[in-house]
Amino acid sequence: MPDCNVEWIKACTESDVEEGRFAEFRLPRDTSVPDAIPRSGFVFLENGTLRAYLNQCPHLGIELNWMPGRFMDSDNLFIQCSTHGALFKPTTGECIAGPCQGDALVALDLRLDHGDVLIRVPAWKAPE
Numbered sequence: 001m002p003d004c005n006v007e008w009i010k011a012c013t014e015s016d017v018e019e020g021r022f023a024e025f026r027l028p029r030d031t032s033v034p035d036a037i038p039r040s041g042f043v044f045l046e047n048g049t050l051r052a053y054l055n056q057c058p059h060l061g062i063e064l065n066w067m068p069g070r071f072m073d074s075d076n077l078f079i080q081c082s083t084h085g086a087l088f089k090p091t092t093g094e095c096i097a098g099p100c101q102g103d104a105l106v107a108l109d110l111r112l113d114h115g116d117v118l119i120r121v122p123a124w125k126a127p128e
């Protein structure tokens with residue numbers, strides 16, 4: 001039985017995501033937190049597995065990409081922050097190089113529902 005206190009939103013459809021193509025989405029604003037900044041996330045397919053992360057660099061709490069849908073480094077091996085170049089493993093979100101090395105992207109729970117990719121909205125947490 002689904003948890004009624006957990007909010008799931010549609011991030012995209014399954015057909016929006018394919019190897020090498022990222023789908024971005026906006027998360028609803030948490031009105032219970034006055035200073036909550038708007039948040040977004042992204043979904044992608046990596047070796048046949050759908051993954052989703054909050055689009056928020058652990059270093060400064062800002063979005064990773066500077067262009068829509070562009071998250072990977074030039075070698076297409078790691079997710080890269082466009083501000084200071086931190087590199088993250090696509091499989092785990094772990095930062096392996098850069099100012100937030102050892103930290104990680106926030107992974108988002110996802111599930112499929114009749115061709116839609118649903119994301120569980122994470123609790124708002126201020127960037128450290």
Ligand code: FES
Binds near residue numbers: 061082084086099100
């Ligand atoms: S803001 Fe991402 S590495 Fe600095």
